[in-house]
Amino acid sequence: MRMMYMKTSGVQLDTDYSREMLGMMEADGLLEGIEYDFDPGPDVPVVQGRDAMRRYECGILERVKKWVDSDRYDAIVIQSVLDPALFPAREISPIPVLGCLESAVHLASMLGRRFSFLCTVPVEMKMIPENLAVYGFTEKLASMRCISLPVPEVKKRLNRSAQIDAMEETAVMAIEEDGAEVVILGCTGLSWMAPELRERLKERGYEAPVIQPVWAAVAFARMLVRLGMRHSPLAYPAPIPDPDAMLMQ
């Protein structure tokens, strides 16, 4: 199986971190039998809101079109918990396109009834619930919890121990106060914390699954390729080549 793995910001720190995540997935056995290429994504700043997001998505779609046309891949994974350009990408792709958020909530819903997101920045707190409404998963959302950690410091694991302490406390609040049965890391920068967070929650008496959304997206890419399935063109129809033809629909 051949996968295109597309990162979604042009910042160098993010490129380094993405490669680190791929290394972690490799160590977890998640990439076994998968040959992948790495696309650093459109050369734009980190997305902080909806306005930047829309322009950013155009850059992603140009790249998706290029990888689709190359005919070299069985699936495309877009690395971002905000699922930028996910549905439009499916309109122009005959191969499966996976987003991290959609994958994470479908996995979470197989493991428990209600989940909470642990996020790091306001754009996640705003846009994740919007996407969940589109996906039809609003009722399964126990809560959105934000931890006050600067993302670059999280990615660099500066002050590592205090960072995990903060995550642990927030996760326990999500479980005890919000009724979360599954915890989803609402920022890819938090992915490295999952193994230790699971251990800490276990020590506190909570064997809650902790989902790394990028892991979920790669796992679903593999599943769909093995099943020989892809998104329905009835749900994500290809653009009509001749716009005048729309008059006859």
Added chain:
Amino acid sequence: MRMMYMKTSGVQLDTDYSREMLGMMEADGLLEGIEYDFDPGPDVPVVQGRDAMRRYECGILERVKKWVDSDRYDAIVIQSVLDPALFPAREISPIPVLGCLESAVHLASMLGRRFSFLCTVPVEMKMIPENLAVYGFTEKLASMRCISLPVPEVKKRLNRSAQIDAMEETAVMAIEEDGAEVVILGCTGLSWMAPELRERLKERGYEAPVIQPVWAAVAFARMLVRLGMRHSPLAYPAPIPDPDAMLMQ
């Protein structure tokens, strides 16, 4: 990976058909790297309603307990689109337990926004929507459509061509009249029709995914085992060993 594959009726025709389905999944590459054992299930008649279902589920749970205690498996798949005993089984199992219906709708929801079920018997028409309500997928259900075919004849592929004609017409109605973007086979007996149904729908201009729920369950079992994840004990808590302790909760 080691999987226990449990069939859910004691009828001999079903045992033969289940083995045939495993052969089809093998041919589709779905069982690659999976060692499985086959449990013919509790020795009861085919379930025709909720009353029989409840008693039947007790038989399934006894077997789940036995397979869990054997410590030989990484996952258990229960072969039935009615997901008998799925949630209670998770309460007594430290390994993933997968049901066909829950798996099928999660897969369908990754592929499109709305799906229809093609069923063969009234019990499916009644109980599938009940389960979808529990799973939180009611809004994604475009329709339940029943085709008038006797299940034993379908499993034996008697009158094969007329059977597929009926399926094709029903699937097209689900797409054109009900807005289905994904088609789910609402009876395991229909599984063998999937490849030909896909071809026929394509000829009619509809490249709708056609989901075989048993395939979906096996695919999710593989995914969870690879991810090292299982259902949340917070969602499916183990029974409290000493009932008196409940007073102290």
